[in-house]
Amino acid sequence: MNIKDLKYFHQLASHQNFSQVADFFHVSQPTITMAIKRLEEEYGVPLLIRNRSHQALELTSFGRQFDRHVATVLHELNLASKEAQYERQEQVRFGLPPIIGSYYFPSLVPQLLQRHLLTRMKIVEQGSNEVLRQLQHGDVELALLGSLAPLSYQRLVSSTIATMPFGILVSPKNPLAQKRQGVYFKDLAGQSFIGLNERFIHNQAFHQVSRASHLRPQVIYRTADVHVLAALVAENIGIAFLTSLAAHINPDVVFLPLLDEQQPLFYISKVRRRSTVLEGYKQELWNQLG
Missing domain, CATH: 3.40.190.10 (Periplasmic binding protein-like II)
Structure with a gap:
């Protein structure tokens, strides 16, 4: 079996257009046609249904099943290629x-x-x-x-x-800084938040604790840099939701434990x-x- 044939078929299953697939691989349309024919001959069942009057193309039931297997094969081959590079x-x-x-x-x-x-x-x-x-x-x-x-x-x-809990970072200038024993999330209503972006698990935890407290916090800025986040908090631009792992991220901020019974763990x-x-x-x- 030719790996290129599998790649051609998988792309065709997604786009259902011979000319688009041919253009994608920079080959002729007959090249794609022959690849599909080889696969159909090897397995003895049709993979595609061609409606020439409407110039439409769709997968057979087996074609859809076969494409799932092909996607797995191509994924594993891609992994193997990367792993070989790392091994070298x-x-x-x-x-x-x-x-x-x-x-x-x-x-x-x-x-x-x-x-x-x-x-x-x-x-x-x-x-x-x-x-x-x-x-x-x-x-x-x-x-x-x-x-x-x-x-x-x-x-x-x-x-x-x-495992470790989450908490709140605040500036010493923020009145919340006096609550060293901790705060309930509901008590943060009206505060502006500095948040981490969607690549961080903190985003999901933040939404989870917000829903549990029936709050819709205002996030005024998001960043991918936790040190920028802490620096903005230190300037009292806003407060931040952060794992206790980073409680000492900046000497100019105060970390407050969350007192809520139902809260996520990191x-x-x-x-x-x-x-x-x-x-x-x-x-x-x-x-x-x-």
Whole structure:
């Protein structure tokens, strides 16, 4: 079986237009036609229904089923290609969200240095949501991720290594700073928030606690940089919702625990694809993550 034939078919299943697929791959339309014919001959059943009078094209029932298998095959081949590239570089592409990278990962560094593993790591720093996407698509191999519950994905292996609550960052100039024992989220009505963008798990936790408190907080600015967030809070531009992991992010802000009984937790997990073979330094690195 020709891999190109599978690629042609998968693209055709999506666009249902021979000329568009031919243009996409920079080949002639008969090339696409012959590829489909080879697949149909190999499996002995039609993949497409052609309505020449209406110039329409649709997949047969088997064609739709076959396309699901093809999508999986092409995905796995794409992963294998990326993994081969990383193997040649003798490095592990390691996903690390900024907050975990700044406030949890340093505790692991001495052991990683001692075992000569740190130089084997190519750090990819993104928010947890983005790291998860890159892990699923093969752009990273191992990762530490933040989540609001233990991770459960069919194609991933994960293990929770730490949990911690969320809280509120405020400027010492904000009257809330006097409530060092903590605040209830409902008491934050009328406050302006500085938020992290959608690539961070904080966004989901923020919406969750807002709904539970029946509030619609005003977010006046979003950023992908937690240090920018803390700096804006220090200037009393607004307050921020942040995991207690980063409670000491800036000496010019005050961290207030949340007192709500029903509130999300920040889970830190080590994660890899289930298909990843752990041997040698990869196995040792996985073990050292906790």
